[in-house]
Structures are given as structure tokens and as C-alpha cells.
Amino acid sequence: MTTIYRKYRPQTFSDVSGQDHVVKTIINEIASEKIAHAYLFSGPRGTGKTTMARLLAKAVNCQNRKKNEPCNECSSCREITAGNNIDVIEIDAASHTGVDNVRENIIENAQFKPTRSPFKIFIIDEVHMLSTSAFNALLKTLEEPPSHVIFILATTEPHKLLATIISRCQRFNFKKVGYEEMKKRLEKICKEEEIKVDQKIIDRVINKSDGCLRDAESLLGQIFSLNLKNIEAEDAETILPTSDIQTLISFVDSIVGNQPTGALNIIKTLTEEGVNLEQFAFDVLEILRLMMIIQIDARGKNIQHDFSDADFMKIKNIATKITDKKIVRMIESLLIRKRDIKIAPIPQLPLELFIIEFSDENSDDNSLNGPAAKKNTETKKETAEDKPRAQTITQTIKETISHIRSHHQITTTAEQIKEKWADLIAKISEQNHSLTFILKMSEIKSVDSEGLHITVPYSFHQDKINDLKNKKLIEARLNDMFSEKILLNCDVNSSQQPKTEEDLNNLAADFGGEIVV
Secondary structure: OOOHHHHOOOOOHHHOOOOHHHHHHHHHHHHHOOOOOEEEEEOOOOOOHHHHHHHHHHHHHOOOOEOOEOOOOOHHHHHHHHOOOOOEEEEEOOOOOOHHHHHHHHHHHHOOOOOOOOOEEEEEEOHHHOOHHHHHHHHHHHHOOOOOEEEEEEEOOHHHOOHHHHHOOEEEEOOOOOHHHHHHHHHHHHHHHOOEEOHHHHHHHHHHHOOOHHHHHHHHHHHHOOOOOEEOHHHHOOOOOOOOHHHHHHHHHHHHOOOHHHHHHHHHHHHHOOOOHHHHHHHHHHHHHHHHHHHHOOOOOOOOOOOOHHHHHHHHHHHOOOOHHHHHHHHHHHHHHHHHHOOOOOOOHHHHHHHHHHOOOOOOOOOOOHHHHHHHHHOOOOOOOOHHHHHHHHHHHHHHHHHHHHHOOOOOOHHHHHHOHHHHHHHHHOOOHHHHHHHHHOEEEEEEOOEEEEEEOOHHHHHHHHOHHHHHHHHHHHHHHHOOOOOEEEEEOHHHOOOOHHHHHHHHHHHOOOOOO
């Protein structure tokens, strides 16, 4: 089984999405035969760093290069695509951090000339994971490598690299893939697969992926696993988070426009539908953050975002109705409310308090201009009685949460839960089989006054577990098995991700669909 992001991994520079500045420079270097001896590709995950490294390796070693693009037909190109070219060595620094690994796999190997290709190329992924001693050992070879060697370093955390390493490399910064570029890419894949996907689903995939094309393609692969030729928004509800962009915009607009009833009705509907309120709060934060940036860059020409042009204009319009100070206060408050959702006695209560806190008709900073500005100048400013209002609301929720934490001591230990974890999964499987796959991959960390803490390999699995219906199901089975109220807290630990092809195939078989990476 081939996942979508692997099946459609770019095989030429022209196929790469969202990194035109990198592609153009590298093609020019290939055309002028001014290849650097070391490259550093840095940027967010899933934006094409490893893909670009392989394309560069193919292009410089291609036996029949066409217009500075690899031909993908010669033996060298085919071997690099298949991952078995002996002159292109890919190293995962996350699992080879020590100085001995660097000496054996890189330094000693670099002294020998390539077997069949013009260049011997070392692609070191997640290079920031190397130890200091390993970096120091690599430094000399990186500074003066043999003429037949090219190093390509890839990292998501360039600030962790030694300055001496960075200075030896030609650096390229990869950026998150924008809405239009990602939309074009996903629609092309849908066309190739001959599957019609509703535009609302495409938009939701893009917004959920946060500029990470690999995540977007993996999510699209999960949707394809429904085995439908025409996939509507309702069909994808079981896979995609249900936070709809129009609902999010309406929610923010209702609060800014002093219409708390509308915002409260949205929360009521989301709760009844079992939507993950933590995810909803996160998505609202994304919009508030964008509004804050719009306040700084009023024209919005230099703002990176993952929304359609129409939705961006709606958000931009809302941003003109509120001051930057109030946006900051809303963001600060919602950060706290989002954290409180998981431990609140009523999950929607923190968001309802957020609505009431900022839907104050007498606030003096609701608007910057227009009719609302005139209204603000005519209405009274915040009085001494109004000032404690938000403080009282905040204090109430803090006291409630503090009371819950101090009076809810859990007697069950993590070891006891580990012993019965398989039995618990079997019980849950009777009602929701898809959770079985995720829970088998989870790792029990601890138990404290906030409940059971577990980790999963991927953020999409965290979203699945944190879905209100699924979370209630797991907590109910915990309650049945251990005879006490145990809340569930789920975080992501990427180190749990499967490493081998066999592991991936086994997981795919268990899940019955695409794997989220």
C-alpha cells in the first residue's frame, strides 16, 4: 500500500509546490554547474526539504539531464527514486546521533570515490539531533570535503545547529505552503485519482494542515480510503475535524459585533454535534492571530495565511471593527480557556465564559472606525462597576478549576492502568473499532490529579482521541474498569512514530486506510 504523499512525491523540480525561491536558485546553480559542496535546507516539517534534497541528488548525478531537470529514466535516477543508489547515502540523525555513527557512516565513507556517479551525496535528515561531539567530528569534513562529495543537511530547528556548521553551508529557508498552491496540488491529485471531492473538504484539509503539504496529502489519502468516487462534506466527518471556517468566522464576528446569543448558539450546536472544542478554540486562535497581524499590516500584502481570498477578506473586515488591544486580550484569555476545556466540569463552559467576557456592549474599544466608532464615542466608558466584571468571570473559572483539581485525587496508578490497558482497548473496540488502532500505538505516561496522561505518535491521532464522543467513551470505560472518575489527557510524541516499512504496512493493515505521517 502506497500512501498518497509518497505516490505523488515530486520527481522533478517543476512538481515542487510552494518553494519557487529554492527551486529557481538550485536550477540556476545546476545550469551554471556551480554546485555548492554543502547545503542546509531548513523550515517547517512537510514542506519538501527531503524531497528537494533527493531531486538535487538526482539532477547532479543524472546521466541524461533535460533542461536542468532529472530525466527519471537513467539507472541513477531510478535507483535514487527507489532509495537504493549506493552513491546517495540518506542518514536519519535522530537515530544516529553519536560521534561513532558520524565517523563510520560519513567521514570514512566520504574518502572513497562514488561507484558509478559523478558525486557521492550525503543527505542528513533532522541534522539538529546530532550530538555536539558528532557535529565537531563532522565539521572538518564539511569544511573541506573531497571534490566528489556533496552534503545536504535538512532540519526543522536550525537554531540548534552550531554556527560553524551553518557558516559552511549554502542555506535555503523553506516556507509553509500557501492556500492557493496547496489547493492546486490537492485538486491535481484528486483529478489523477479520478475522485471528486467537495471543495469544503479541500478547504478543511488545507486549514487543518497549517501549511504542511505532507499532512494535507496524508489527510486526503485518508479521505480517499472511503472508497467513494464522489465524496461530500458529510462523508468526511469521521476523518476530518468538524471546525468549519464559516462557523469560525461567524463565531468571531458575533463576539466582535456584540452578539453573544449568536456565539452561544454556535457553541451549543458544536457541543450537540460532538465537535472537539479544544480544536475549535485553537482554530479561533488562528483567526484572532491573523486579525492581530492584519492590524499591523493593514494592506495584508505580506501576510502568510491558509485561507481562501474570500475568507481572508471577511477576516480582514472583522479586524477593522476592533482595536489591537482588545484582540491581544482576547488571545490571552482564549489561551487560558482552551487549556481549561479538558478539566472543566462542563466542557463548553470556558468558551461560554469567553463569549460573555468579550461581548460587552459598553466596551470602549469595540471598533476602530465606521458607525460603530461613532457609537463608542457616544456611549459611556467603562465604569468602576464594569471593570471587575471580566476579572470576576476569570476568577470564577479559576476557582472552579482549582476546586476540581484539589478535590479530585485519583487512587488508580499508571502501572495498574498499564496492566489492564489491553483489556480496556478490547472493551472500547466493541463500540469504536477505529480507536483500537490509535490506542495500541499510544503510550501511558502518568496519572495525576488531572487524570491519565497518554501520548500518541501523530497530531491527527490526538485529534481523534480528543473528539468529544471518543474521549467520553474512553473515560467511561476507564470509569467502569477502575471504579473512579479518570479524565483523559492526550499529547503528541513524534518519537513513537514507526520507523520501518514493515511497521508502516502493519499499521496500514490495522487501520484499513492511509497512515498519517
